[in-house]
Amino acid sequence: MENAKIRWGIIGCGDVTEKKSGPAFNKAEGSKLLAVMRRDAIKAADYAERHHVPNWYSTVEELLDNPALNAIYIATPPSSHFEYALKALEAGKDVYVEKPVTLNAHEARLLLDAVTRKNGKLVVAHYRRQLPLFLKVRELLNIGKIGAIRTVQLRLWQSRSPELVTKGAAEWRTDPTISGGGYFFDLAPHQLDLMLYFFGKPISYEGFSQIQDPVSTVADHTTGTILFENHVIFNGSWCFNVRSEDNIDRCEIMGSQGKITFPIFGNSVTVEYDHQKKEYVFAHPEHIQLPMIASTVAFFQGNGPNPASMEEALTLMEIIDCFATVK
Structure with a gap:
C-alpha cells in the first residue's frame, strides 16, 4: 500500500x-x-x-x-x-x-x-502520544532537563460522574461486559500508555482495585505501581468517588534536578529546575486525533513506523488487568 x-x-x-x-x-x-x-x-x-x-x-x-x-x-x-x-x-x-x-x-x-x-x-x-504537549514532555525527559528520573506520581480523582468522559454515552462505561470495568478502563489507558511511551518497558507491576461506594457495581478506586527497566518507579491512584471539589488530574515526574508537572487531560506543562519555573501552554488540535491519524496513514x-503498536497495547492491557483485580 x-x-x-x-x-x-x-x-x-x-x-x-x-x-x-x-x-x-x-x-x-x-x-x-x-x-x-x-x-x-x-x-x-x-x-x-x-x-x-x-x-x-x-x-x-x-x-x-x-x-x-x-x-x-x-x-x-x-x-x-x-x-x-x-x-x-x-x-x-x-x-x-x-x-x-x-x-x-x-x-x-x-x-x-x-x-x-x-x-x-x-x-x-x-x-495523546502525538499531541504537542506530550511530545514536549518526552523531549524534556530525553534531554535530561530535570536530571535522572526518580519517581512518577499520578493522581486522577473524580466524582461519581467524571466530566472527562465523552458526553452522551457514559452508561456503558460502568458495564463491565461492555467496557471491561468502570471509568478506570476508559481513562487510565491514556495515562498508562503515556508512561510506557515515556519510560519504556516495565519489568514488574502490581496493584488492585476496590468497590468503596456501596451503590457502585464496578470498582471505583484503583491503585498501582510499575517498575521500569530504567529504574523509574511509577505510582498511580485512580478514585471515582470523591467530592467534585476534590477532583484532580495531575502527573508529577520527579528528577534529581527538578520536576515536570502536567494534567493528562489538560493543556499545560510546568517545569521546575535550577530554581526556575517555566510553563508551556498548548492548544490541542480541533480534531484531537488528527496527529495520530496522520501518523497512522x-x-x-x-x-x-507504527505510532502505537499492538505489542505495546498488550503490555498495557496486562497492566490494566493487574491493577483492576478487585480485592
Whole structure:
C-alpha cells in the first residue's frame, strides 16, 4: 500500500467520531473517509449526510465488503473491538482501533497473534502520544532537563460522574461486559500508555482495585505501581468517588534536578529546575486525533513506523488487568 491513498470505513460512528476523530480522516494527507457503519441505519445515514460521507451501512459485513476500503477505524465500545478487528484483518484491511484495544489482556494476546499471522497492520488510538504537549514532555525527559528520573506520581480523582468522559454515552462505561470495568478502563489507558511511551518497558507491576461506594457495581478506586527497566518507579491512584471539589488530574515526574508537572487531560506543562519555573501552554488540535491519524496513514502507506503498536497495547492491557483485580 506504499504511498497509496488510505480509504477509510468507520465501524461505529458515534459520539467520539463527531469531532475528535471522524473529520480528521479527510484532513490527513493521503487519507479519505468513504464509508461509515452504525447498527441504527437512521443514525448512520444522518452521520453520512452531515459529514459528507458517500457511503453508509447498518452492518459490519456490508462495510467490509466494500472493495474501495483499505483501512477500518473501529470506534465501538470495547466489547466488540476484538471481533471487529479480526473481521477487518480477515478482509485484508488495515486497522485503527479505539482504546482500550480489547476488554482484557487475553483478547489482546489473541489479537496480536492474528495481526502477526495475517501480516497485517494495526494501530491503537493512543492519540495523546502525538499531541504537542506530550511530545514536549518526552523531549524534556530525553534531554535530561530535570536530571535522572526518580519517581512518577499520578493522581486522577473524580466524582461519581467524571466530566472527562465523552458526553452522551457514559452508561456503558460502568458495564463491565461492555467496557471491561468502570471509568478506570476508559481513562487510565491514556495515562498508562503515556508512561510506557515515556519510560519504556516495565519489568514488574502490581496493584488492585476496590468497590468503596456501596451503590457502585464496578470498582471505583484503583491503585498501582510499575517498575521500569530504567529504574523509574511509577505510582498511580485512580478514585471515582470523591467530592467534585476534590477532583484532580495531575502527573508529577520527579528528577534529581527538578520536576515536570502536567494534567493528562489538560493543556499545560510546568517545569521546575535550577530554581526556575517555566510553563508551556498548548492548544490541542480541533480534531484531537488528527496527529495520530496522520501518523497512522503514513504507517499504512509504508512511510513511517507504527505510532502505537499492538505489542505495546498488550503490555498495557496486562497492566490494566493487574491493577483492576478487585480485592
